[in-house]
Amino acid sequence: MTRLRFALTGLLAAVAGIAAGHLVAGFVQPAASPVLAIGSTVIDLTPQPLKEWAIEHFGTNDKLVLQASVLVVTLVLSALVGLLARRRLWLSVAGLVVLVGLAGAAALSRPTAGLLDAVPSVVALVVGVAVLVGLVRAIDSDGRTDPGSDASGGFARRRFVLGSAGVVVLSALAAAGGQLRAGATRVKDIVLPRPASPAKAFPAGIESQVKGISPLRTPTEKFYRVDTNLTVPQVDVDTWSLQVDGMVERPFTMTFAELSAMPLIERDITMTCVSNEVGGGYVGAARWLGVRLTDVLDRAGVKGNPDQVFSTAVDGFTISTPLAVVRDGRDAMIAIGMNGRQLTDVHGFPARLITPGLYGFVGATKWLTKLTLTTYAQDKAYWTERQWSTDAPIKTSARIDTPAPLSTIQAGRVAVGGVAWAQHRGVGKVEVSIDGGPWQEARLGPDVGLDYWRQWYLPWDAKTGLHRLAVRAVDREGQVQTADRARPFPNGSSGIQEVVVTVA
Numbered sequence: 001m002t003r004l005r006f007a008l009t010g011l012l013a014a015v016a017g018i019a020a021g022h023l024v025a026g027f028v029q030p031a032a033s034p035v036l037a038i039g040s041t042v043i044d045l046t047p048q049p050l051k052e053w054a055i056e057h058f059g060t061n062d063k064l065v066l067q068a069s070v071l072v073v074t075l076v077l078s079a080l081v082g083l084l085a086r087r088r089l090w091l092s093v094a095g096l097v098v099l100v101g102l103a104g105a106a107a108l109s110r111p112t113a114g115l116l117d118a119v120p121s122v123v124a125l126v127v128g129v130a131v132l133v134g135l136v137r138a139i140d141s142d143g144r145t146d147p148g149s150d151a152s153g154g155f156a157r158r159r160f161v162l163g164s165a166g167v168v169v170l171s172a173l174a175a176a177g178g179q180l181r182a183g184a185t186r187v188k189d190i191v192l193p194r195p196a197s198p199a200k201a202f203p204a205g206i207e208s209q210v211k212g213i214s215p216l217r218t219p220t221e222k223f224y225r226v227d228t229n230l231t232v233p234q235v236d237v238d239t240w241s242l243q244v245d246g247m248v249e250r251p252f253t254m255t256f257a258e259l260s261a262m263p264l265i266e267r268d269i270t271m272t273c274v275s276n277e278v279g280g281g282y283v284g285a286a287r288w289l290g291v292r293l294t295d296v297l298d299r300a301g302v303k304g305n306p307d308q309v310f311s312t313a314v315d316g317f318t319i320s321t322p323l324a325v326v327r328d329g330r331d332a333m334i335a336i337g338m339n340g341r342q343l344t345d346v347h348g349f350p351a352r353l354i355t356p357g358l359y360g361f362v363g364a365t366k367w368l369t370k371l372t373l374t375t376y377a378q379d380k381a382y383w384t385e386r387q388w389s390t391d392a393p394i395k396t397s398a399r400i401d402t403p404a405p406l407s408t409i410q411a412g413r414v415a416v417g418g419v420a421w422a423q424h425r426g427v428g429k430v431e432v433s434i435d436g437g438p439w440q441e442a443r444l445g446p447d448v449g450l451d452y453w454r455q456w457y458l459p460w461d462a463k464t465g466l467h468r469l470a471v472r473a474v475d476r477e478g479q480v481q482t483a484d485r486a487r488p489f490p491n492g493s494s495g496i497q498e499v500v501v502t503v504a
Contacts, residue, residue, distance in 0.1 A: 002086070008164065009131075009136055010092065010095075010132065012167045013129070013131040014075055016128060016167050017034070018074070018175075019174035021033055021103070021121060022035070022174065023174040023177050025120040027181060030182040031110065031229075031230070031315070032116075032118075032119070033120055033231075034100065034107075037120075038102065039230050040228070040229075041109060042066065049489075056277060059281075060224070060226075066230075077095075077099060078099065093132065096125070096129060100124050103121045104118050111315065112316040135163055186234070189342070190256075192342060195265055195289055199267055204216075204446070205217070205446065206446075206455050211402065212402030212404070213457065214401050216448070220341065220347070223347065224273060224282045227317075228382070233314050233345070235314055235345075237349070237350045240255070242259060242296075242368065242371065244297070245371075245372055246372035246374045247305075247374060248303055250301050252299065256336075259336070260291075262291045263291070264289055264291060265290065265291070267288055267333070267356075267449075269288055270453045271283065271284055272423070272492075273359065274359035275488050278494070278496070283399075283421065283453070287338070288333065288338055288354050290333035292332070292333055293309070293326055293333055297326070302373060305375070309321040309323055310372040310374045311372075312365070319381050319382065320380070321363045325358060330357060331451070332363070334352070335352050347366065348368065349367070357451065358393060362389075387490060388491070389490045392492060393423075393424070395494050396473050396479065397473060398420035398430055398471040399420070399497060400469060403469075403499070406500060406501070408501070409501060410462075411462050413462075414459075415460070416434075417457030418455075418456060420453060420456055421454070422475035422476070425450065426447075426449075427474075428477075429444070430442040432471050433469075433471075433472075434460065444456050464504065466500065467503060470497065470498040482494050
């Protein structure tokens with residue numbers, strides 16, 4: 001029983017320290033919260049195959065699973081640290097110092113970290129040690145009690161139980177307070193200027209005709225989110241600035257007001273994440289408002305022979321975009337609006353990059369704050385260092401939305417439908433094969449442009465039994481979607497999606 005109490009003491013000390021650190025981080029820097037700081041470091045150090053496995057199995061819940069895993073491992077180690085106090089209290093304290101020290105080192109290792117980022121870990125250490133020492137003394141007083149004195153022994157045990165309960169309650173309050181504080185900050189509402197070059201009138205999609213098909217425009221709240229952030233940066237638009245430097249003739253810094261005063265373009269663009277598996281959901285289509293990236297770069301003037309735009313987010317995250325792609329005439333932009341509203345915090349407020357035709361990891365920096373013209377030989381971005389491709393055009397692909405895989409449908413006339421994309425080339429046609437039969441051309445939804453996906457559907461007389469449906473897209477240049485299977489690393493997945501359905 002004594003061993004269990006010592007283990008519980010270490011666990012409670014860790015819980016109290018983590019909660020106190022989380023509370024302080026809410027006021028200082030949410031990302032410096034001990035568990036979040038370690039989690040972010042784990043993300044950076046995780047081998048690529050393991051990252052792919054996590055995304056494949058947990059999807060958008062991968063970050064939640066990571067944080068839970070870090071917390072569980074921390075609590076297990078803390079219980080072991082508590083057991084050390086059975087022999088020597090100083091050993092237990094030293095173990096706690098090591099655990100909290102790792103969190104502090106993780107917080108200080110972030111690209112934009114300052115001394116204040118260490119404060120949550122310092123507070124976590126002080127609180128954790130105080131709880132550890134206090135509860136160990138309660139256990140020791142119980143152990144020193146005269147075995148024949150039930151009253152004094154019972155009092156010592158009650159003191160340990162009450163002290164433990166108090167730690168749990170206060171820790172819960174501190175953790176909740178930290179969470180509320182971190183969530184209390186919200187982005188400022190702004191009024192977006194009208195575009196100098198507006199998008200064409202947006203057509204009606206066929207989602208009302210084909211039930212289960214993706215809407216032609218993805219609602220902002222349903223647009224996929226993939227990034228390395230465990231906490232979403234909350235940027236003050238009034239103090240935000242964009243710095244342009246590197247191999248330029250006239251480096252400069254502009255405010256959000258200056259950026260939004262430049263001529264704005266409005267474009268309908270489909271984005272795809274390189275982590276998207278064949279038939280996956282990490283793809284979305286929206287209307288974006290922003291400043292042409294070339295307009296900003298032209299203001300700085302190019303000097304020498306740079307070959308990449310090295311962009312930096314407010315948290316220090318970096319992305320490399322080939323300069324040749326930016327300058328080939330496509331509507332690469334610094335976006336400030338999405339679907340008629342300002343960017344949301346999760347989608348990069350107040351400004352982000354959008355590069356049509358490129359996967360997000362090489363052209364869609366969120367929470368943008370710096371653009372540097374440089375070379376790949378000189379600077380390597382986050383994903384470049386991890387051996388992902390430097391030039392990653394989005395591969396032509398088609399997805400079946402309805403009927404859903406492994407679903408059971410009624411026999412008769414049904415629609416097989418979904419979306420297809422071939423950004424910057426355009427979808428020419430979509431073909432469907434049923435049970436390995438010949439490819440049949442599907443009917444296409446409205447054409448929004450080369451950089452936008454197409455809805456499609458094929459009327460099908462479904463007969464009773466088990467059936468296999470396959471789909472492929474053909475771009476406007478006549479290139480057929482490849483059937484070669486490839487995983488997302490290093491430049492995007494490929495292959496033909498097939499689904500099996502039962503017709504009753």
